[in-house]
Amino acid sequence: MSIAATVTDPPRPFARRLPDAASELVDFTPTKAFFVGIDSDGCAMDAMDIKHQECFTPCSIKFWNLQPISTIARETALFVNLGSVTRGLNRWLALRQLLDLLRDRADVAERGITIPDYPELTDFIDSPHALSDAGVAAWAAANPSPTAERMIAWGDAVNAAIADMVHGCGPFPGVREAMQAMHDDVDEITVSATPMEALRREWSEHGLACYMQVIAGQEMGSKAEHVQYATDGKYARDHVLLIGDAPGDRDAAARAGCLYYPILPGAEKESWHRFVAEALPRFLHGTFAGTYQRSVIEEFNATLPDLVPWETLSGIRTVTMPTVK
Numbered sequence: 001m002s003i004a005a006t007v008t009d010p011p012r013p014f015a016r017r018l019p020d021a022a023s024e025l026v027d028f029t030p031t032k033a034f035f036v037g038i039d040s041d042g043c044a045m046d047a048m049d050i051k052h053q054e055c056f057t058p059c060s061i062k063f064w065n066l067q068p069i070s071t072i073a074r075e076t077a078l079f080v081n082l083g084s085v086t087r088g089l090n091r092w093l094a095l096r097q098l099l100d101l102l103r104d105r106a107d108v109a110e111r112g113i114t115i116p117d118y119p120e121l122t123d124f125i126d127s128p129h130a131l132s133d134a135g136v137a138a139w140a141a142a143n144p145s146p147t148a149e150r151m152i153a154w155g156d157a158v159n160a161a162i163a164d165m166v167h168g169c170g171p172f173p174g175v176r177e178a179m180q181a182m183h184d185d186v187d188e189i190t191v192s193a194t195p196m197e198a199l200r201r202e203w204s205e206h207g208l209a210c211y212m213q214v215i216a217g218q219e220m221g222s223k224a225e226h227v228q229y230a231t232d233g234k235y236a237r238d239h240v241l242l243i244g245d246a247p248g249d250r251d252a253a254a255r256a257g258c259l260y261y262p263i264l265p266g267a268e269k270e271s272w273h274r275f276v277a278e279a280l281p282r283f284l285h286g287t288f289a290g291t292y293q294r295s296v297i298e299e300f301n302a303t304l305p306d307l308v309p310w311e312t313l314s315g316i317r318t319v320t321m322p323t324v325k
Contacts, residue, residue: 015109019130021196021219025229028214030187034284035235036178037191037216037227040199042088044190047169047202047219048245052081055161056091057151065156067114067270069102075310076101079271081115084307084319087265088246090193092131093322096121101319104239106311119145120205132218133159133195145261148311170206172263174272181276185284185290191226212214223249227256238289243275247321250297259288 020220042048054151061064066073080086080097101113102108112207123143129135133155138149182188188211192199203209216226224244230242240258242249245265253260261279263271279296282288308317 001308002134004164004219019132019219019221022221022225022229025189025216025226028189028230028234029235032185032187033235034182034239035231035241036182036186036188036283037230037242037247037258038188039088039223039242039246039249039263040190040192040194040202042082042265043245043249043268044171044175044208045169045206046172046268047112047166047236049082050166050169051162051258052078054165054216055074056081056094056158059154059157059161060095063157064095064099066102069108069111072105072107073102076105078110079308082265083304084199084308085247085304085321086319087304088193088244088248089311090222090248092121092125092136092157095154095285097127097319097322101145101308104312104314104316109313118147120145121151123147124151127289130218130221131193134219138319141314159195159198166198166212168205169202172268172272174269174276176208178272178276178280181280183211187213187228189216189226191216191223191244193218195219214281219223224255227258231256231258238286241283241288250300251321259283259293260297261288261293262296264300264303266303269276 024195030223036200038044040290043052057074060069061073061076077098080094080101086094086097099115099118120143124136124139125131127139129139134169136151136155140152179188188201190199194217194220196215199215200209203212214230219227221229227240227242237257237260241261242253243260243261243263244250245263246307248261250262261275281289308319
């Protein structure tokens with residue numbers, strides 16, 4: 001199908017002020033009739049587990065004084081970031097989720113440990129600033145405090161740990177083949193909450209950057225905004241698809257008004273092979289939406305729990321996705 005034959009929907013107003021870096025997405029000109037945004041860590045790149053096990057979690061224990069409950073903190077952090085409905089959250093939302101869950105754990109209270117409230121963290125999350133390195137630096141400059149300094153130190157330490165630790169973590173089996181299968185019909189961009197420096201380094205290191213028209217990271221906004229900036233008024237809505245591995249990706253697709261294909265955690269190879277054999281042909285021929293999409297999303301929803309496996313002080317064990325601005 002030619003681009004000229006595609007009927008596009010009118011653009012929608014943007015939800016908040018455009019990050020400066022997002023101009024690359026807003027100015028993006030389609031070269032194909034179809035568009036696919038692809039998440040990075042845990043979806044295309046097999047780098048999510050190492051980042052959370054070896055980088056985010058140790059830094060959270062160190063910088064938020066969780067050493068007396070390090071085992072509990074590690075279990076909670078990995079539940080938040082890898083093993084539950086909050087998998088794949090933006091790092092600042094995930095940090096708040098970690099601290100909130102720890103405050104409510106009965107075994108933390110039994111050890112006589114109190115987790116401070118850190119209202120500054122919520123103030124930043126609720127502010128107009130992007131949930132990125134640049135955003136927290138700008139917020140902290142206007143709201144100086146010891147907690148603000150701790151937040152920046154934590155974020156910098158995570159970035160340094162990733163740069164030091166994460167090397168050679170390439171794509172899951174089937175990813176390169178999927179990008180090649182899409183190449184003739186689909187504009188492809190990377191859609192991620194990872195800082196752009198790390199994304200560009202990792203995708204270039206493994207020869208995947210050449211398939212992407214744009215590599216979009218946290219500096220360009222949220223994943224829903226990435227899709228909106230790049231596609232609104234440029235493609236028919238049923239010609240836009242987001243591929244991800246987390247409930248937040250599913251919800252980002254819903255906010256952006258586009259289709260969603262899930263990569264199942266623990267079955268990444270099978271999910272990518274299924275995409276090429278089954279989902280991509282449906283997407284290109286207009287039979288993806290409706291029954292097929294509902295079936296793959298229902299399968300995905302069943303893979304990640306929304307109940308914590310430990311006792312809580314409040315008696316509430318259900319975990320919900322935080323609201324993303």
